[in-house]
Amino acid sequence: MRAFAYERAGGVDEAIAAVAASPGGMFLGGGTNLVDLMKLGVASPGLLVDIGRLPLTEVRETPDGGLHIGANVRNSDLAAHPAVRSRYPALSQAVLAGASGQIRNTATTGGNLLQRTRCLYFQDVAKPCNKREPGSGCPAREGVHRDLAVLGHSPMCVATHPSDMAVALAALDAVVHLRGPGGERTVPLCDFHRLPGDEPQRDTVIEPAELVVAVGLPAPPAGRSAYRKARDRASYAFALASVAAVLDVRAGVVEEVRLAFGGLAHKPWRARVAEEALRGAPATEESFARAAEAELAAAEPLRENGFKVRLARNLAVRMLGDLAAPAGEGSAS
Amino acid sequence: MEPPETTSTVTLRVNGVQHSLDLDHRTTVLDALREHLGLTGAKKGCDHAQCGACTVLVDGRRTNSCLLLAVAHDGAEVTTVEGLAEGDALHPLQAAFLERDGFQCGYCTPGQLCSALGMIAEAGAGAPSLVTPPAEAALSPAPVPLSPEEIRERMSGNLCRCGAYGNIVAAIEDVTR
Ligand SMILES: Cc1cc2nc3c(=O)[nH]c(=O)nc-3n(C[C@H](O)[C@H](O)[C@H](O)COP(=O)(O)OP(=O)(O)OC[C@H]3O[C@@H](n4cnc5c(N)ncnc54)[C@H](O)[C@@H]3O)c2cc1C
Ligand code: SF4
Ligand code: FES
Ligand code: FES
Numbered sequence: 001m002r003a004f005a006y007e008r009a010g011g012v013d014e015a016i017a018a019v020a021a022s023p024g025g026m027f028l029g030g031g032t033n034l035v036d037l038m039k040l041g042v043a044s045p046g047l048l049v050d051i052g053r054l055p056l057t058e059v060r061e062t063p064d065g066g067l068h069i070g071a072n073v074r075n076s077d078l079a080a081h082p083a084v085r086s087r088y089p090a091l092s093q094a095v096l097a098g099a100s101g102q103i104r105n106t107a108t109t110g111g112n113l114l115q116r117t118r119c120l121y122f123q124d125v126a127k128p129c130n131k132r133e134p135g136s137g138c139p140a141r142e143g144v145h146r147d148l149a150v151l152g153h154s155p156m157c158v159a160t161h162p163s164d165m166a167v168a169l170a171a172l173d174a175v176v177h178l179r180g181p182g183g184e185r186t187v188p189l190c191d192f193h194r195l196p197g198d199e200p201q202r203d204t205v206i207e208p209a210e211l212v213v214a215v216g217l218p219a220p221p222a223g224r225s226a227y228r229k230a231r232d233r234a235s236y237a238f239a240l241a242s243v244a245a246v247l248d249v250r251a252g253v254v255e256e257v258r259l260a261f262g263g264l265a266h267k268p269w270r271a272r273v274a275e276e277a278l279r280g281a282p283a284t285e286e287s288f289a290r291a292a293e294a295e296l297a298a299a300e301p302l303r304e305n306g307f308k309v310r311l312a313r314n315l316a317v318r319m320l321g322d323l324a325a326p327a328g329e330g331s332a333s
Numbered sequence: 334m335e336p337p338e339t340t341s342t343v344t345l346r347v348n349g350v351q352h353s354l355d356l357d358h359r360t361t362v363l364d365a366l367r368e369h370l371g372l373t374g375a376k377k378g379c380d381h382a383q384c385g386a387c388t389v390l391v392d393g394r395r396t397n398s399c400l401l402l403a404v405a406h407d408g409a410e411v412t413t414v415e416g417l418a419e420g421d422a423l424h425p426l427q428a429a430f431l432e433r434d435g436f437q438c439g440y441c442t443p444g445q446l447c448s449a450l451g452m453i454a455e456a457g458a459g460a461p462s463l464v465t466p467p468a469e470a471a472l473s474p475a476p477v478p479l480s481p482e483e484i485r486e487r488m489s490g491n492l493c494r495c496g497a498y499g500n501i502v503a504a505i506e507d508v509t510r
Contacts, residue, residue: 003359006338031401035400048402050405093467101455103382
């Protein structure tokens with residue numbers, strides 16, 4: 001690891017100014033991803049600006065019935081928050097489906113959104129990788145890519161975004177509040193992460209020295225919501241595929257639905273094709289399957305990850321079926 | 334221009350004893366404990382938060398000390414496995430691990446013990462896990478009963494290469510029943 005200078009920011013603007021003034025400067029949240037990548041040599045900041053003690057730790061209800069989640073709210077505190085558990089169960093479940101109890105105690109909301117891909121080549125500085133070193137190539141496309149993308153990838157990069165939390169936030173129409181040297185802006189979560197295109201080095205639309213200050217949620221949508229994740233072991237593993245859904249069924253007909261997939265793409269994949277197909281359709285397994293298949297028709301699996309398409313379809317069908325079942329007749333977890 | 338400082342003086346209160354250390358910013362809490370304070374209870378298994386062997390309590394919460402930069406935790410209160418017993422009296426968790434054979438080689442044990450301690454407090458404060466029924470998401474969280482399923486899910490951040498999991502779960506159950 002390269003030696004680095006360290007500053008503990010006294011305020012949001014001070015933190016932004018410190019990173020803006022230092023070309024090798026980075027924000028330090030919980031450090032569970034950044035310190036890992038520094039040990040691997042993938043990140044080598046010359047200055048760490050520690051934002052971990054900034055008072056961005058509030059979870060508060062907003063006048064419009066939504067929720068404001070400070071960037072420094074720890075993952076475990078977010079998942080345990082009574083308002084999150086009772087009104088946004090998919091979010092609580094998604095956070096709890098990620099990492100371990102220890103990591104969730106340390107990881108922050110902002111850092112979770114900005115964690116980097118787990119692509120093995122990205123993490124190995126001895127290998128080429130367009131995301132780590134633009135123009136060096138993408139060995140994953142022909143190499144080890146079982147865990148990588150089936151949707152929205154590019155010739156330059158087939159990585160997935162690893163966050164579970166972000167998938168639930170995508171289905172819940174969250175927004176990301178940013179503050180940078182140029183002022184404040186708010187970006188819908190679904191537009192925050194990018195597809196790789198020909199700039200795979202950019203995971204998100206965040207600009208240099210821009211800080212995530214909070215995540216905002218609108219009032220909880222009608223209906224029931226849940227998150228489900230498929231992985232190689234029962235716990236403490238990244239998603240092969242996951243699904244977050246909100247479903248409102250009235251008299252057997254889908255009134256409103258929101259669906260997002262994780263583990264399939266460079267960003268949380270909001271399934272708008274499936275949603276469109278489902279609105280007004282009978283809430284039956286047939287409709288759910290047809291909608292999921294319509295969404296996944298765009299999939300371009302690689303040699304080793306074709307199984308993800310079927311897996312994602314089945315996860316979605318099963319979850320929508322559970323959410324459609326009247327309370328008591330199915331489990332919505 | 335002067336080269337920027339890459340070391341700092343860091344104060345850690347470990348098992349009730351205050352220590353002041355001059356540390357390179359790269360030093361993790363785990364390395365500070367093991368290399369600078371001679372407290373080798375917390376183990377370095379993977380050094381990447383993948384195994385849990387380095388688990389300690391920082392300001393009362395369990396965490397992987399291998400990914401914590403010591404400088405970022407200046408002033409923190411750290412509890413390691415060395416701080417669990419009171420003199421010769423083992424902590425009930427330590428006694429239960431002995432009683433139940435909750436280990437074989439013992440390498441993961443300090444992390445398992447610190448993790449279990451933090452985990453029991455989390456469940457006691459009503460924090461859910463992925464297997465906690467959503468129906469119990471009451472507005473004022475009640476303690477979550479620690480079924481074997483709950484214990485397994487909540488302890489999944491602690492791997493045991495010897496596969497002592499069954500006995501580890503039994504030992505934790507003994508303490509929480
Ligand atoms: C073994 C292991 C297993 C894991 N399993 C999962 C899993 O199953 N699911 C899952 O979702 N995650 C998983 N994770 C990842 C974990 O969730 C992330 O490491 C964590 O959420 C990152 O948060 P942090 O606060 O520690 O971020 P940091 O490591 O501090 O920061 C990450 C990045 O974000 C930047 N940053 C941090 N905060 C801000 C901010 N407020 N504004 C702007 N930039 C910021 C940093 O500069 C850095 O680039 C796992 C991690 C490990 C080590
Ligand atoms: S998939 Fe993306 S992250 Fe992985 S090697 Fe290719 S360019 Fe790098
Ligand atoms: S050494 Fe820290 S988790 Fe393995
Ligand atoms: S007892 Fe050997 S690793 Fe757990």
